[in-house]
Amino acid sequence: MSDAPKQRVALVIGSGGLKCAAALGTWRRLTEAGIGIDFVVGCSGGAIFGALVALGFAPEQAVKTAMLAWKSDVTSQVNYRDIAEMALPKWLKFSERFGIFRDAPILRGFEAAYGKFTMFEHTRIPFHVVCTDLLTGEPVVITRGRLVDAVRASAGIPLLFEPREVDGRLLVDGALSDPLPVDVAVRAGADLIIAVGFETPPQKDVRTVGAYAMQMFSNMTNQLLAYQFASASLMHHAEIITIVPPFEYNIGLNDVAKIPFIIEQGALAVEPHLDYLKRLLG
Amino acid sequence: MTNRKRIALVVGWGSVKCTAALGLLRVLRREGIEIDLLVGGGGGSIYAALFALGHPVDDIVEMNARLWTRDVTELPNRLAILQLLFPRQFKAREFFYLREDRLINERLQTAFNGKTFADCIIPLFIPATDYMTGHQVVLSEGLLWEAVRASIALPLVFAPVRRGEQLLADAYLSDPLPVGVAMREGADIILALGFESTPIIPLDNFGKFLFHVQGVMTGNLLKASSAFHSMAHHLEVISIVPRFDRPIHQFDTHEVPYIISVGEREGERILPQLMRLMEST
Numbered sequence: 417m418s419d420a421p422k423q424r425v426a427l428v429i430g431s432g433g434l435k436c437a438a439a440l441g442t443w444r445r446l447t448e449a450g451i452g453i454d455f456v457v458g459c460s461g462g463a464i465f466g467a468l469v470a471l472g473f474a475p476e477q478a479v480k481t482a483m484l485a486w487k488s489d490v491t492s493q494v495n496y497r498d499i500a501e502m503a504l505p506k507w508l509k510f511s512e513r514f515g516i517f518r519d520a521p522i523l524r525g526f527e528a529a530y531g532k533f534t535m536f537e538h539t540r541i542p543f544h545v546v547c548t549d550l551l552t553g554e555p556v557v558i559t560r561g562r563l564v565d566a567v568r569a570s571a572g573i574p575l576l577f578e579p580r581e582v583d584g585r586l587l588v589d590g591a592l593s594d595p596l597p598v599d600v601a602v603r604a605g606a607d608l609i610i611a612v613g614f615e616t617p618p619q620k621d622v623r624t625v626g627a628y629a630m631q632m633f634s635n636m637t638n639q640l641l642a643y644q645f646a647s648a649s650l651m652h653h654a655e656i657i658t659i660v661p662p663f664e665y666n667i668g669l670n671d672v673a674k675i676p677f678i679i680e681q682g683a684l685a686v687e688p689h690l691d692y693l694k695r696l697l698g
Numbered sequence: 699m700t701n702r703k704r705i706a707l708v709v710g711w712g713s714v715k716c717t718a719a720l721g722l723l724r725v726l727r728r729e730g731i732e733i734d735l736l737v738g739g740g741g742g743s744i745y746a747a748l749f750a751l752g753h754p755v756d757d758i759v760e761m762n763a764r765l766w767t768r769d770v771t772e773l774p775n776r777l778a779i780l781q782l783l784f785p786r787q788f789k790a791r792e793f794f795y796l797r798e799d800r801l802i803n804e805r806l807q808t809a810f811n812g813k814t815f816a817d818c819i820i821p822l823f824i825p826a827t828d829y830m831t832g833h834q835v836v837l838s839e840g841l842l843w844e845a846v847r848a849s850i851a852l853p854l855v856f857a858p859v860r861r862g863e864q865l866l867a868d869a870y871l872s873d874p875l876p877v878g879v880a881m882r883e884g885a886d887i888i889l890a891l892g893f894e895s896t897p898i899i900p901l902d903n904f905g906k907f908l909f910h911v912q913g914v915m916t917g918n919l920l921k922a923s924s925a926f927h928s929m930a931h932h933l934e935v936i937s938i939v940p941r942f943d944r945p946i947h948q949f950d951t952h953e954v955p956y957i958i959s960v961g962e963r964e965g966e967r968i969l970p971q972l973m974r975l976m977e978s979t
Contacts, residue, residue, distance in 0.1 A: 496783075499782060502779075502782070502903075505903035510902050510903050511902065512907060514904070516782075548914065548918075550910075550914070551899070553913070553914035553915075575907075594918075623789045624781070624789060624790070625781060625785060625794045625854075628790075628794045629854060633915075634832065635829070635832035635871045635872070637915075638832050639919055640915070640919050644922045646926050647925050650929045650930065
């Protein structure tokens with residue numbers, strides 16, 4: 417340890433559905449290289465897997481737990497009640513708490529993965545979860561309360577899943593306002609930001625509503641990411657190392673069998689940055 | 699004046715709010731300030747295109763009253779609900795949409811009357827978005843109504859437009875205020891007229907929910923792109939984001955006179971700055 421003040425290192429994990437599990441591989445490689453993380457910022461899928469880093473699971477254990485957090489049944493329960501409301505909005509009183517799928521399977525996954533660590537207070541290092549206020553469209557950063565609530569809110573893709581109420585606000589997917597929240601890490605005082613971001617490749621077939629809607633969201637999220645990231649780089653308040661694990665094809669919400677592969681992609685993607693990171697951290 | 703600065707007007711996404719452009723143009727006309735380049739995306743494409751064709755502002759106001767009425771989005775696609783309920787059994791032939799576009803197509807065809815980009819007396823660019831890649835596509839030739847139709851193809855509501863290999867949809871998906879197009883086309887001064895999205899309350903049907911969610915994303919995209927463009931600042935961008943004293947939704951056509959008056963007020967407000975920029979060397 418030198419006498420220089422310690423640099424605060426943030427791991428920012430952007431939205432990207434199941435692909436966000438790659439951040440666990442990135443983190444494992446960082447840990448092996450002796451690079452510690454001081455706090456974690458997660459958005460959407462990034463919040464699901466970021467929680468495992470923040471809770472202080474050992475990397476190998478986190479990788480195993482990832483398989484519990486997200487199972488192939490996340491879109492298995494169609495919410496017929498809400499679809500009926502859609503058809504007959506006046507009779508059945510359509511409300512903004514609309515979602516094509518029920519979220520019970522997702523919640524079960526999170527609860528199984530986080531186990532007895534249900535609150536933000538249980539995290540080993542500070543954890544920031546980015547969501548979007550459905551009514552105002554503003555980003556909302558959650559740092560306390562129930563972990564499952566925050567992560568569920570952050571990963572709530574509108575149309576597919578119901579918005580989640582947290583502290584009186586209806587929250588949806590953080591990707592709608594801040595898909596790769598490096599700004600949150602800057603404000604929280606990071607000196608060095610390791611940002612794991614994802615672009616969403618095009619859907620192969622857009623003939624179903626779900627695929628079509630996903631394509632719409634990914635178009636906008638990709639664009640938002642590009643602009644916000646370009647601005648963050650221009651402003652340069654902190655050193656930002658961007659890691660974009662490559663995926664040649666689309667990883668669907670149900671592709672859980674690919675989690676081990678995804679994690680390895682994240683480990684490979686950080687490799688070329690390790691020397692530079694070590695140099696920065698002295 | 700050989701070294702006159704090239705002025706572009708960029709009108710962004712905002713459905714009926716885009717008529718504020720007409721108020722702005724009225725002020726510029728009165729002052730004898732000429733626009734050298736027009737860029738219109740989403741709803742802005744309608745007014746940019748009509749102005750580019752040389753229609754006087756008052757005529758455009760009248761044409762708009764016939765073109766943009768609530769019923770253009772009221773023809774349901776009867777298969778949509780089946781496609782939603784039974785996605786596997788009822789796959790859409792090409793893509794899902796809630797509304798038939800017959801009426802909006804007729805209205806646009808009437809308004810643009812077979813005119814093409816080549817008929818414009820002011821160079822016009824209409825951005826849309828390649829739905830499959832998310833990239834911006836800038837249209838500058840062919841039939842005007844088709845370009846406008848692509849630029850206003852709100853996903854899930856209207857079907858995108860097929861053009862060769864590409865599926866074109868609403869401009870806002872790639873950039874709700876396409877300032878970048880005017881930059882690339884060599885404008886020296888850019889008047890960028892953009893709109894914040896209006897939160898919809900209550901969200902008591904699916905259509906409103908959908909519009910609202912898209913509005914949320916557009917609003918955030920607008921903030922992000924404006925922040926970036928003002929930082930990158932290669933040339934003079936006068937950004938105009940009118941504030942309205944009441945919520946204005948998609949089809950509040952009765953608000954058009956008010957919206958235009960707000961556009962005029964904004965025009966008066968930016969006039970001194972614009973004059974200064976035009977005179978400076």
